[in-house]
Amino acid sequence: MSTTTASSPTVRIGIIGGGLMGREAASAFGRWFTLEQFPVKVELTAVCDVQPAILEWFAQIPSVRLRTQKHTELLASKDVDVVYVAVPHNLHESMYLDVLRSGKDLLAEKPFGLDPASAGRIRDEAKRLGRFVRVSSEFPFLPGVSRVFQMASSGALGRILQVRVGFLHSSDLDPTKPINWKRMNKFCGEIGVMGDLGMHVAHIPLRLGWKPKTVYAQLQKIHTERPDGKGGMAQCDTWNNAMLHTTFEAGGESVPMTLEMKRMAPTETNTWYIEILGTDRGARFSTKEPKTLWTYRRDKEQWWEKTDLGFTPQFKTITGGIFEVGFPDILQQMWAAYVAERSGNLGARFGCATPDEAVASQQIWSAALESQRTQSVVRL
Numbered sequence: 136m137s138t139t140t141a142s143s144p145t146v147r148i149g150i151i152g153g154g155l156m157g158r159e160a161a162s163a164f165g166r167w168f169t170l171e172q173f174p175v176k177v178e179l180t181a182v183c184d185v186q187p188a189i190l191e192w193f194a195q196i197p198s199v200r201l202r203t204q205k206h207t208e209l210l211a212s213k214d215v216d217v218v219y220v221a222v223p224h225n226l227h228e229s230m231y232l233d234v235l236r237s238g239k240d241l242l243a244e245k246p247f248g249l250d251p252a253s254a255g256r257i258r259d260e261a262k263r264l265g266r267f268v269r270v271s272s273e274f275p276f277l278p279g280v281s282r283v284f285q286m287a288s289s290g291a292l293g294r295i296l297q298v299r300v301g302f303l304h305s306s307d308l309d310p311t312k313p314i315n316w317k318r319m320n321k322f323c324g325e326i327g328v329m330g331d332l333g334m335h336v337a338h339i340p341l342r343l344g345w346k347p348k349t350v351y352a353q354l355q356k357i358h359t360e361r362p363d364g365k366g367g368m369a370q371c372d373t374w375n376n377a378m379l380h381t382t383f384e385a386g387g388e389s390v391p392m393t394l395e396m397k398r399m400a401p402t403e404t405n406t407w408y409i410e411i412l413g414t415d416r417g418a419r420f421s422t423k424e425p426k427t428l429w430t431y432r433r434d435k436e437q438w439w440e441k442t443d444l445g446f447t448p449q450f451k452t453i454t455g456g457i458f459e460v461g462f463p464d465i466l467q468q469m470w471a472a473y474v475a476e477r478s479g480n481l482g483a484r485f486g487c488a489t490p491d492e493a494v495a496s497q498q499i500w501s502a503a504l505e506s507q508r509t510q511s512v513v514r515l
């Protein structure tokens with residue numbers, strides 16, 4: 136790769152949905168110069184949101200030349216090469232298809248439609264039209280997660296004994312928290328918390344080829360109504376907690392894996408964790424200790440070793456190697472992986488979640504719903 140220069144190619148990006156994640160993406164683009172020796176520049180040129188106050192927020196970014204409430208206007212712009220869509224889940228399929236048919240590439244948000252059929256339709260249309268599409272999932276870009284993935288994919292762990300992956304929030308424990316679209320099936324689909332948090336949990340197992348063959352799900356709703364923000368109460372019909380007990384095949388053996396997605400996990404604020412235990416070695420990482428990797432090796436005695444990884448992302452930045460890594464950093468790393476892969480510069484690095492992985496994740500959530508309905512183990 137060459138050092139970024141004035142002549143580096145520039146990818147022009149449009150955002151549809153400038154809420155929580157749309158603004159995080161803008162922050163990642165705004166600090167693009169912190170990436171060292173990165174071959175492609177990015178420029179945020181257009182933003183679409185139905186809320187005028189959000190469009191106003193984007194007025195402070197000089198490169199944004201188009202601010203519109205109509206996504207079709209953004210898609211008609213000749214100033215946009217790639218579109219990032221971060222809108223409620225019920226809009227994913229129609230908006231993603233609109234992006235693909237407008238001739239642009241797409242970084243889609245999870246869960247990539249509401250069910251396996253809609254995820255499949257998006258994937259197939261992208262393939263038919265030859266568009267470059269990836270799905271947002273940033274935790275694999277943490278240095279600690281990257282090391283766990285490398286250990287697992289290298290075969291160093293021996294025979295896999297068990298896997299646990301989870302993503303935990305606690306904010307929904309508060310029954311006075313007003314409802315929003317993520318708590319209503321009509322906006323986020325029947326999969327509820329699995330659509331909200333699940334791609335993050337499934338991404339590493341799926342990349343390792345560990346797709347569940349069986350699923351037994353325990354789903355919980357808990358608070359079934361919430362303040363509607365207008366003085367009344369609204370129905371909160373989504374699944375809030377999901378514990379999936381699954382098995383996958385590795386080395387000809389069935390391996391147990393739990394996938395845990397919760398919005399009511401006491402004390403947890405965006406805790407993502409993974410633990411993979413093998414007969415020879417094991418690895419464990421949690422965002423509770425964001426620079427710490429835990430590993431063990433088999434010996435006469437066994438013990439967990441703790442390593443401080445510091446700031447060692449896969450795309451080097453100006454940040455010092457001993458500093459701590461945070462959410463905005465891994466989001467920028469994810470975008471760097473998207474842009475690098477799109478331009479043929481990813482090499483052996485970890486790439487963003489693929490449409491096939493999004494479809495596979497939806498198949499797991501669909502099996503979980505069936506398991507909950509039938510109170511039985513479902514085969515995939």
Ligand SMILES: NC(=O)c1ccc[n+]([C@@H]2O[C@H](COP(=O)([O-])OP(=O)(O)OC[C@H]3O[C@@H](n4cnc5c(N)ncnc54)[C@H](O)[C@@H]3O)[C@@H](O)[C@H]2O)c1
Pocket residue numbers: 151152153154155156157183184185186189204206220221222223224226244245246271272273330331
């Ligand atoms: N990768 C992650 O870590 C992460 C974290 C949170 C959310 N998400 C995903 O990002 C997406 C958006 O979630 P969010 O938390 O940013 O939601 P949000 O509610 O904060 O933002 C959604 C935005 O979409 C806008 N919008 C709604 N309808 C629109 C339309 N027709 N045209 C244009 N804009 C429209 C809303 O006005 C709002 O500003 C979801 O798919 C969610 O699952 C991903």
